[in-house]
Amino acid sequence: MSFDIEHIRSQFPVLHQEVYGKPLVYLDNAATTQKPQVVLDAIANYYTKDNSNIHRGAHALADRATQYFEDTRKAVQQFIGAREAEEIIFTKGTTESVNLVASTFGRKFIGKDDEVIISTMEHHSNIVPWQMLCEEKGAHLKVIPITDSGEIIYEEFEKLLSPRTKLVSLVHASNSLGTINPVKQIIQAAHSVGAKVLLDGAQSTSHLEIDVQELDCDFLAFSAHKLYGPTGLGILYGKREVLEEMPPFQGGGEMIKEVTFEKTTYNEIPFKFEAGTPNIADVIGFKAALDFIQQLGKPTIKKYEDELLHYAKTSLGSIKGFIPVGTAPEKVSVLSFNIDQMHPFDVGMMLDSKGVAVRTGHHCTQPLMKRLGLEGTVRASFAVYNTKSEVDILAEGVEKIARIKNK
Numbered sequence: 001m002s003f004d005i006e007h008i009r010s011q012f013p014v015l016h017q018e019v020y021g022k023p024l025v026y027l028d029n030a031a032t033t034q035k036p037q038v039v040l041d042a043i044a045n046y047y048t049k050d051n052s053n054i055h056r057g058a059h060a061l062a063d064r065a066t067q068y069f070e071d072t073r074k075a076v077q078q079f080i081g082a083r084e085a086e087e088i089i090f091t092k093g094t095t096e097s098v099n100l101v102a103s104t105f106g107r108k109f110i111g112k113d114d115e116v117i118i119s120t121m122e123h124h125s126n127i128v129p130w131q132m133l134c135e136e137k138g139a140h141l142k143v144i145p146i147t148d149s150g151e152i153i154y155e156e157f158e159k160l161l162s163p164r165t166k167l168v169s170l171v172h173a174s175n176s177l178g179t180i181n182p183v184k185q186i187i188q189a190a191h192s193v194g195a196k197v198l199l200d201g202a203q204s205t206s207h208l209e210i211d212v213q214e215l216d217c218d219f220l221a222f223s224a225h226k227l228y229g230p231t232g233l234g235i236l237y238g239k240r241e242v243l244e245e246m247p248p249f250q251g252g253g254e255m256i257k258e259v260t261f262e263k264t265t266y267n268e269i270p271f272k273f274e275a276g277t278p279n280i281a282d283v284i285g286f287k288a289a290l291d292f293i294q295q296l297g298k299p300t301i302k303k304y305e306d307e308l309l310h311y312a313k314t315s316l317g318s319i320k321g322f323i324p325v326g327t328a329p330e331k332v333s334v335l336s337f338n339i340d341q342m343h344p345f346d347v348g349m350m351l352d353s354k355g356v357a358v359r360t361g362h363h364c365t366q367p368l369m370k371r372l373g374l375e376g377t378v379r380a381s382f383a384v385y386n387t388k389s390e391v392d393i394l395a396e397g398v399e400k401i402a403r404i405k406n407k
């Protein structure tokens with residue numbers, strides 16, 4: 001399919017509005033992406049025509065809903081190159097996917113004096129579950145340091161690895177800096193000491209081609225809402241042999257084979273990890289989002305977003321007082337910055353008044369901000385529907401704001 005930006009934009013109704021009398025420039029895509037009409041339609045269609053509970057139906061609607069639900073599982077399998085659809089578990093989001101691994105794999109396989117390795121640039125959702133687990137088990141959390149430009153110091157990671165390392169849980173692409181981590185190398189090294197690896201793919205899956213078999217990660221966690229899909233839906237990929245060894249997450253309907261008051265036997269994967277009625281409508285809607293991405297193709301998306309990022313770096317880079325944060329050469333389309341002598345929150349407010357939506361603050365990465373000696377940043381993050389003229393509006397706004405303090 002050829003890349004027609006106007007056609008792409010026309011598929012996103014929310015983009016076509018004004019805020020404070022100015023055209024909306026939505027640059028908060030790392031927080032959540034907007035949804036194309038096909039996703040909205042798929043959800044509305046489901047509720048209009050097919051609404052039913054799944055997997056236990058003895059009627060036409062239940063069969064249809066089950067089939068659409070399972071079609072998405074297969075689409076996710078293909079999207080990330082998993083070997084089997086059963087390796088795909090639906091959760092509420094990246095956060096719940098990480099917590100699932102901490103509560104099940106962690107409870108069973110991580111014990112006293114074992115070690116979990118994370119990095120300095122993790123999102124809180126890939127820090128706190130491990131802290132909670134380590135506290136409970138008497139295990140230790142080790143943190144890979146980073147450089148000032150926001151890259152993992154690989155040699156330091158190697159030094160942290162030991163036979164006590166049970167898990168390396170690492171962000172694939174940083175939400176605050178955009179840095180793409182050298183995950184393949186890290187996975188190989190972790191496996192050499194017998195550790196499993198979880199990748200937080202919340203920011204990578206929408207930009208980078210992902211093949212979990214090629215990467216050889218044991219787990220991949222991500223959120224549908226950052227992939228042009230609905231909120232309240234996440235994915236956990238796990239290798240079959242690892243998932244099968246793990247105890248269930250929550251107890252309830254669907255995750256059981258047989259229940260008596262004396263003993264319950266558990267269902268097969270993935271159902272063992274999907275207790276209760278799942279988020280059926282949003283799972284069905286997510287397939288439309290994956291189709292949207294696949295039609296454009298990840299390499300096309302990445303190339304276009306790289307161009308936008310490069311254009312933004314150049315445009316904003318020449319503004320007096322502009323301080324980029326996170327300057328790794330390999331990045332997804334995230335531009336974090338500060339304006340000299342200004343609080344990021346004030347910059348964000350001023351941009352908002354110009355119709356430009358960015359994120360400000362610590363971006364749920366407080367330890368990273370501490371490491372960089374910052375209170376926070378302003379973050380502009382680009383998606384496939386953004387344009388160079390929107391970057392111009394951002395740059396113009398930043399230029400005016402910077403002039404207030406940096407005459």
Ligand code: PMP
Nearest residue numbers: 093094095123125175202203223
């Ligand atoms: N990890 C990263 C890198 C993220 O960017 C986010 C969302 N900001 C999360 C985890 C958590 O995702 P969710 O809130 O969808 O569970």
